[in-house]
Amino acid sequence: MDRLAALLDQFHLAASVFNAGPLCYSSQHPPQEGTGFLHILTRGTLDLSLADGPPRRFTAPVLILLTAGDAHRLGPGPEGAETLCGSFRFGAGNICPIHRALPSLLVTPLERLSGMDGLLGLMLAEMREERCGRQATLDRLCELLVIQLLRYLMDAGEVESGLLAGMAHPKLAKALIALHDRPEADWTLNGLARKAGMSRARFASLFRDTLGQPPAEYLAHYRLGLAKSLLRAGVPLDTIAGRVGYSSPSALAKAFRRHTGCSPREWQRADARAGVE
Missing domain, CATH: 2.60.120.10 (Jelly Rolls)
Incomplete structure (x- = not known):
């Protein structure tokens, strides 16, 4: 693992x-x-x-x-x-x-x-x-x-909260590894809880307390971070949508704007300008 x-x-x-x-x-x-x-x-x-x-x-x-x-x-x-x-x-x-x-x-x-x-x-x-x-x-x-x-x-247990603390937990790590391996999967709270070998309520509570955010919020941020990394690598938007778990480029763009305040293309142009400056 x-x-x-x-x-x-x-x-x-x-x-x-x-x-x-x-x-x-x-x-x-x-x-x-x-x-x-x-x-x-x-x-x-x-x-x-x-x-x-x-x-x-x-x-x-x-x-x-x-x-x-x-x-x-x-x-x-x-x-x-x-x-x-x-x-x-x-x-x-x-x-x-x-x-x-x-x-x-x-x-x-x-x-x-x-x-x-x-x-x-x-x-x-x-x-x-x-x-x-x-x-x-x-x-x-x-x-x-x-x-x-x-x-x-x-x-060494140096980090008490956040992703590294979650990855250090023997049960949470199983769900996190599955999510990271397959961000395109249709993950649900029940599905992630089963990966961790925990009840739905216990998993949701432990995940939130350890990582500082609910599983659905972590998944959304993870997918968008991966989308940004792929945009930076020049991967087409329609390809990115499927790889990070969105049904279409428009669905990804909607989520992107909701979380960042701009479209994927606007972010890509701003990122390119920042890299040149």
Whole structure:
């Protein structure tokens, strides 16, 4: 039972490392909606300033995850800092259920991420040696790090609510995996409850309490997020409608406008303009 397979297949993950080695000066990161950041302190001290709240100083190796899309500043402390910093993005940006499931801020000492020792070791080796293909290797390893972090958040129980908490629940996960695998299916509350092996009332209550929204609302958002990802990939609207569970392009367009305030074509044009700017 692979809890991430369908999500990662349907929402393309791309990551890029932009600092690998000594952090020589403070860097300002402007707001980027739908983009997450990973900052790993490997040596020295690191100062982090967020849009709200006082600056924080880290003096031991740590992984910092930021997904809120707010501006932040990163700088070396008095002892200097060696860092590995990257950004990542899923298809459809912040409407992607994986992105929305991640905590807005997570600070985890590297010593707690024992299951990632091998991957982090590879990344540090690439960071400290100037070898051919270094940037491409670091970018791919950063993608793997995001996936490993998703596993960690589910398995360690670090997230108490939202999709990752649902995927960590042995019964809810069965219904979520089925929904993610077949978004085009005519899912009903009864059908999802049967997948979870629960009564209709118990399933609806547990789903809402864990994920923060009713099953029907989650399904609608999931389908629209997938539709946006497919629009971004240039898939025709009539093909998208069938793949995400709508009887026709007009039915998809109606749902799209109800949830986003614009038609699929209007969203596609605005998204293309935003990508150029």
